[in-house]
Amino acid sequence: MASLVDRYLSHITTACTADRSGAVADYIPELAQVDPEGYGLSLCMHDGQIYSRGDSTVEFTIQSISKPLSYAMALNRLGYVRVDEKIGVEPSGEAFNEISVDDRMRPKNPMINAGAIQTVSLLLPPVRDVSAQTVGHVFDELVTFYSACAGRRLALDSAVYGSEASTGSRNRAIAYMLDSFGVMDTDPEAALDLYYRQCSLRVTTDDLAVIGATLANGGANPRTGRQVIAQEVAQRVLSVMTTCGMYDGAGDWVTSVGLPAKSGVGGGILATLPGQLGIGIYSPRLDRHGNSVRGIDTCRHLSTDLGLHMF
């Protein structure tokens, strides 16, 4: 059995690494420093077994794949009612960094930047002046939660964090817009700092596959056996990933791949087949939506070849 899976993963790796289209993200200078040829693929089964190929232990920054995790953390802590008051669950059909809200002034969903910045704001105390020490403390809690989902301790990439923070005008505009609309109850600078830090955590495709398997497994990490996300929260997170995880490419994604997924501009994609497995892919050249070109191709192959489409 193992050798059959290994042979299939070798085949798919060869098929998907021929494509050299797309470009690495360079709007955050530090992200442009990666090897554009990098490619890693990992699957984590419901029993915790991991199968990987290529650069599966190379670390890259999690970027927007952090968004479903912080959303899960906020839902775990605060419950649906308080989170839904502040963040919608409708696909935006817009780019990840679009400056937009719904008719209740809420970000349309937690997968776009506006929704993600609003999500982390809910983890901070509702005061106007949040100290750096408090942000550091909440970040430690966030790292502990992400690490429990991944089954190993994750660490910050300080260079990417510094680069994010110094080039984040668009995100700053989004945070202050939410503040001016009265939806953000905390210090916008603290929310931004926490958001930049979460995006700068380093992961491997093995980590993404385990996180995906944790979501697929009703919130229980299949390698550690720990229930890290409440079951109904995992269900909600996967639902929102299905409709909003791939931004303005979400409709095409659901139609052709049919799996809940989330991409990041670091080149990662996390996908899951509920009840079955988690998938982690890394390849840093991106399409115009900010999604990994080879990552999408790999998911299309996996979905078609293995009949993973959920519908």
Ligand code: DON
């Ligand atoms: O907010 C940003 O610009 C980044 N730190 C994260 C964006 C991202 O990963 C978008 N995803 N494809």
